[in-house]
Amino acid sequence: MEMSAQNSGDCRTAIPVCADMPILSATDGSGDIDDFDPDVITQTGCLEKGSVASANIENNTSWYVFRAGTDGQIGFDIEALPVTPGGIVTSEIDFALYGPFDQTLGSNFCTTIGNGSDIPIRCNYEINDTGFTGIGVNPISGQVGAPFVRASQNTYDEWLDVQQGEIYYLFINNFNTNFNGDPEPFSLTFTGSSVDADQNTALDCTLRDEFLGLDIIACEGDPDIVLSALNSPAGPNIANITWEVDLEDDGVYDQVLATGAGATELTVTSPNSGRYRVTIETTFATIITDDILITFFGVPVLDEVRVLDDLVNSDQTDPYNIEISVLGNGNYEYAINGGEFQDDPVFLDVPPGVNTVVINDVNGCGTTEPIEFLVVGYPKFFTPNGDGIHDNWNVLGVETLTNPSIFIFDRYGKFLKQLDINSLGWDGTFNGRPLPSSDYWFRLDYERDDEGVLVARSVRRHFSLIR
Structure with missing residues (x-):
């Protein structure tokens, strides 16, 4: 029994297919959108741009998606067919296979395919002298699939070992340019030991019930x-x-x-x-x-940087911890101060003072510019040696507090200096004389709004002067 399948040139609406019958379809012109950015990607895996310089890599394409129904071995045959019965085959079929993907993750697989984050695990664009290409064994020549090597003239790639539930996207491309849009037919037949054992379970045929395709994550401004x-x-x-x-x-x-x-x-x-x-x-x-x-x-939008613990929000000793909150319900990752991205919006041991955060949408919908935020805290040491680096000590972010005052003492409790909101900081002197390297203490007094009532608060910590 054969099944005719509507062509989809858009990865986002890839047609779910199954192994229980051959599938007849056709390449019929350019895809609905540029799944591969033509200004960036001229080659994906072994596939290259079309036979005309202006043709992007997505020339005359069909997209399919299938889900492994059992663990085992899967392959497929793609046969280029004549346009009319008894006619001449004019198409030159190539393919790329992407995966395996985990459907439960809710990721935008087509975006990661299109931007090159995911590369094909199998692909072939050798000349199809037999009219066949695929994975496994060429049914005409008996040629056994092998890893792709340019100019090897082997039109078949090695078998695919799959695990139940894995999702794969199959990209079929007609390398010969067909700008007139006339359909050029082909057949797709799944093979392999899993199919030989039971073609009804080798691939999950329930996926065909989702004929509109898998759920789509797209970016604002994407094509229709x-x-x-x-x-x-x-x-x-x-x-x-x-x-x-x-x-x-x-x-x-x-x-x-x-x-x-x-x-x-x-x-x-x-x-x-x-x-x-x-x-x-x-x-x-x-x-x-x-x-x-x-x-x-859309592009991520910062809601707030929530300070979980800093000098004035915790009874612990200097635990500068923050949590980043984003408007919307996208899938985001975060980086602070030019560091590596992480999925967790909570950052521990954040430096006191002014920091920056960058938010990236992992589905490819955009990245924010660095956004500054402030953590109230103090440096653990300073070095007043005149080199312009750490020459003064102060509580960072003190200007955000209500009526703050800072009092500095030596280790014996002797009062040395008072700082206010306009102070540049302490330079490590007392009555004009440099003080020695040692630990010093400070007390931060300020007022905090507690349900509309300003309550006096006080924080005591110590830091080091190093010469």
Whole structure:
């Protein structure tokens, strides 16, 4: 039994497929969007730009997605077919396979594929003398798949070992330029020991029920997303179609967007996030439905840097800890003071004074400029030697406090200096004489708002003078 599949040139709406039958489709012109940035990526894995200099790498493409149903060995055959029965094969099919991906992570796999963060685990663009390319063994020549080597003339890559639940994206590309958009057909057939054992379980056929594709994470300003009802098991046997949207993804569909037998496609524009549902009434009086969650994220926006512990917010000894809060519900990572990014928004042992934070959306929707924030604290030492570095000591961020005063003492309790909000700091002298290297103490007095009442507070710590 053969299955005709609607082509999708957009990774975001890759067509879910299964191993229980050959799949017939066609490359029919450029993709819906540039999944690979043509100004940045001219090669992905072994694939290169098309045969015309102006063609980007995504020339005449089809995207598919499949999920491993069992652990085992998977391969596939892609056969270029003649445009008409008995005609000449004009296409030159290449492919790239990406994965494995974990669907539970909710990541934007197509963004990481398109920006080069994920590279193909299998790919081939050798000349297909037999009309076949794929993974495993060429069914015509018996050529055994091997790691890709340029000019090897081996059109097959080595078998793929999969684990149940893994997601893979298959990118099929017609290297020959076809700017007239005429479809050039091919067939896709899955192979391997898992398929030989049970083609109904080798790949998870329930994924085909999600014919609108996997949930989509997109960025504000991205090109339109086109959903197709023609990828459903009903195929062309459609009596009526209804598209709806649940804007809050709360189980309540707020609006009917389109209806009618001709409403085979729905275009979703940025930034209209929501769960989109299609209901198809077939000519056989059956009902088929599917839904897809589309979420648009923008550039991260800082809500606040919440100081968990600093000199005035903790009874501990100098635990400068902060937590970064971001507006929105994207997937973010954080870096402070030019350091490495981390997923945890809590940072421990943050330096006192002015710091910077950078927030990055891991789905590729943007990165903030460095944003300054202040942590009230003090340096553990200073070196008043006239070199312009750590020559003065002061409590950093004191200007953010109410009526602050700082009193400095030696280790025996002798009062040495008082600092206020306008002071440049202590230079390590007493009555004009330099004091020796030693530990010194300070007391910070200030007022704090406690439910509308200013309450006097006091903090005592020590620091070192080093000469």
